[in-house]
Amino acid sequence: MKTSVFGAVHLGYLVIETQRFSDWARFGTDAIGMHRDDLGSGVMRFRLDDQECRFLLRRGPAEDVVATGWHIDDHASFEQIEARIRAHGVPVVRGSAEEAELRGVERLLRFPGPKGITQEIYTTPLKSAEPLLMVSSGWVTGDAGLGHVAITSTKPERLRGYFDTVFDARLTDFIDETISGVKLKVRFLRVNERHHSIAVAAVRGLPIDPVRTRVQHLNIQADSLDDLARSYQRVHELGFDMALSVGQHTNDKELSYYARTPSGFEWEVGWNPIVVDESTWEPATHQGISIWGHTPVGQTIIDKLDQFRLGARSLTRPEKTVPALSGAPGPGRRR
Ligand SMILES: [Fe+2]
Known part of the structure; x- marks a missing residue:
């Protein structure tokens, strides 16, 4: 019987590979409102x-999130x-001193993850002595x-x-949704009190x-409703694409909007999601991702056709998995 690490795992940082540094600098600093540090030689960081x-x-050429870093509470x-x-x-690689320094962490390890997203774990995040310089009040x-x-x-x-094998992730709930006639099932997984640190969306009945x-998309949580509203306004004013307007989710009740990043994936800024109480929580299935809002902004028929094209292409490109770590959850564990 393994000892659970549930609650000792926290999403800590993300690594993004892009060529669009000037757009990302404006997007992260001026639109979303984070603190930026330019480290030179093709490295930029944001602090919250x-x-x-x-x-x-x-x-780099990926224009994507290439790694997720998880803070582990104790050795x-x-x-x-x-x-x-x-x-x-499964091979585990120790991060070099330089890689750990770039991420601002101690005791860095990396190993392969689903969809080719490298998974990294570390014990101790380094704290900056520099005060935050950002237009948001906080995160x-x-x-x-x-x-x-x-x-x-x-x-x-x-x-x-x-995520069950590696982090003892628990299933929080499901959402069933239909978008453009396509049925989706979304599984929400938690590794601590946050309603979910990982959401997995799948087209039902079709391997596309x-x-x-x-x-x-990725999500960060604003301190106040005022911060959410102001950042929404800045995304518009600075000319970045909005993917979904402000709305409220059915399951975690978070109020949020989705902007499109310079790399193409979406960036959700949210506020006030519920926190899971482990003593009473029961997984449920919600119908639809939103109670209200989250309306697609400026989506054209071309965008929809693009989605079908990408979906069709995925039929011929098998998804990367890590079979050795992806076995079914053990007995007694909730699926
Ligand atoms: Fe989200």
């Missing part, structure tokens, strides 16, 4: 709080996770971690299995993936 790095942008849990991965025969991180990532998948059970990027 006292941690040195929440987003690491490095030059025992860290070693437990490392041992699990090794026990399944909610703490025990709930950075926010969440949403991934589309043709193999949702494998993703569920992977309608999204080019590995991550469909």
Whole structure:
């Protein structure tokens, strides 16, 4: 019987590979409202709080999130996770001193993850002595971690299995949704008090993936409704594309909007999601992603045709998985 690491795992940072540095600088600093540090030689970082790095942008062709970094509370849990991965025969690579420094962390390890998103774990985030210089008043991180990532998948059970094996992720709930006649099922997984750190969206009954990027969207949580509204306004005024207008989600009740990043995936800014109480929580299935709002902005028939084209192409390109870590959840565990 393995000791659970649930609650000791927090989404800590994301690594983004892009060539569009000047657009990203404007998007992150002037529109979303984060603190930016230019490190030179093709490296830019954004901060949300006292941690040195929440987003690491490095030059490269992917235009995508290429790695997710998870903060592990204590060395025992860290070693437990490392041992699990090794026990399944999956390679674990120690990050170099330079890689750890870029991410502002200590004790960095990396291993393969679903859809080719490298998974990284670390024990200690480095704190910056520099005060935050940003137009937002603040962001909610703490025990709930950075926010969440949403991934589309043709193999949702494998993703569920992977995050169960590695982090003891729990199923929070499901959403069934129909978009443009396509039925989707979304699984929401949590690793701490945050309603979800990972969302997995799958087209029901068809092995197609309608999204080019590995991550469909990521989410960060604004401190106040005022911050949410002002950043929404800035995204518009600075000419960045809005994907979905302000709305409220059915399951975590978060108020949010979705902007399109210079790399093409979406960036959700949210406010006031519910926090899960482990003593009473029961998974449920919600109908539709939103109670109100979240209306597509400026979507054309060309965009819809593009989605079908991408979906069709995904039929011929098998999704990357890590089979050794993606087995079904063990007995007694909720699916
Ligand atoms: Fe989200």
